[in-house]
Amino acid sequence: MQGRLLIYVLGLLIMMGANAQKITVKGGFVEDSLKIGEDIHYWVSAEYPDHLELIFPDTTYNFSPFEFSGKEYFPSTIKTDRAFDSAVYTLQSYEIDPIQSLSIPVFILKPTGDSTRIDAGLDSIFFKQLLEVVTDTTSLKTNLAYQNVPTQFNFPLLWIILGVLMVLTLATYLIFGKKIRKTIRLRKLKKDFIAFSEHLTMDIRSLKEAPNQKIAEHALTEWKNFLERLEQRPFSKLTTKEIMALEYTGELNGTLKNIDRCVYGGRSSDELYKDFQAIEDFTQHRYSVITDQIKNS
Known part of the structure; x- marks a missing residue:
């Protein structure tokens, strides 16, 4: 009897441990x-x-x-x-x-x-479909009113004008194409960097006042999206481990892990804003490196 009771108690403890996990x-x-x-x-x-x-x-x-x-x-x-x-x-x-x-x-x-x-x-x-099937029994309304037909367009002149414009465009592209592409990309990167910096500065100020998981997640997403445009790599689809495997991101090892603990683990820290300040410094350095490469290419 005592042996059966001991087996029952052991089984109950095992079940309770399993439920706890x-x-x-x-x-x-x-x-x-x-x-x-x-x-x-x-x-x-x-x-x-x-x-x-x-x-x-x-x-x-x-x-x-x-x-x-x-x-x-x-x-x-x-x-x-x-x-x-x-x-x-x-x-x-x-x-x-x-x-x-x-x-x-x-x-x-x-x-x-x-x-x-x-x-x-x-x-x-x-x-849920928005359109219903049109059956053969659907009635169509006939319109016999007079419709004014426009006169014939001068298509030969149009093709001549388009041909001249295409030749001029091609010549401009061949002569100044590389310089134009570099200028356009540098202007676009500068505009994106200014907008990103303004948003990140506001997020850092908010995190310094009070750590917030949603603000940290928003700032991390904005950073990945900007870095994807800057580096022309799919940062928005990379995990922290994959980002750290790149040759120039070693300084962000502890920074990204701290941010992941807040964003994905719900563990906020009063020092979280400092991690995003490190992100800001890293991004500014990479922006300078990439723009210099474009100018000297």
């Missing part, structure tokens, strides 16, 4: 149907042990067949060693498949830098 991820569409280009919403919630580090996908994730439009993240709550996270994604679709499906995962970060993917479960939504 259980990770539950759920998700699905808020709406039941969609129209082309219309905003729809997909919710994701996760329950997991509070000692784990969990992140939700950002703008770089492939939401196919849908396109990412926005994301609203709700701060973590903790109850009896269990953490609860949730987010709502705003998506759009330009596909016409009658049924369109999606499963948004979450990722558990490991101390080794790897991650484990956990899917929320596949959910489907119906496509």
Whole structure:
């Protein structure tokens, strides 16, 4: 009798330990149907042990067949060693498949830098057609009113003018094309850099006053988008590990990891604004390097 009781107690303890480590991820569409280009919403919630580090996908994730439009993240709550996270994604679709499906995962970060993917479960939504089928019985209205027909256009003169313009354009391109392309790119980069610097300065000021996960995520996305245009590399699709593998980003190692902890792990720090100041200094240096390369090419 005592042996059976001991086995029962051991089994109960094993089950309780398994439940304590259980990770539950759920998700699905808020709406039941969609129209082309219309905003729809997909919710994701996760329950997991509070000692784990969990992140939700950002703008770089492939939401196919849908396109990412926005994301609203709700701060973590903790109850009896269990953490609860949730987010709502705003998506759009330009596909016409009658049924369109999606499963948004979450990722558990490991101390080794790897991650484990956990899917929320596949959910489907119906496509709502806006046009009805036109049948053979549809009646057409006949218009017999007089229509004024314009006189014949002088097409030979038009082709002569277009030919002269094409020759002049080609000659200008052959003589000054390289210089024009360099000037246009430098002006565009300068305009983009000024706009990026102004936005980043405002974000840094806000983070210095009070650390905020949404502001940090917005600033990180803006930085990747600008760096993608500056370096002509797909930075918006690269992970932190892939960015650090580049030959000129070694100084950002600790900086990007601190930002990732805030953006994806929900762990804010009063010193977070300093990491974005380091981002600002790095970007200004890369802007000077790239513009000098363009001028001297």
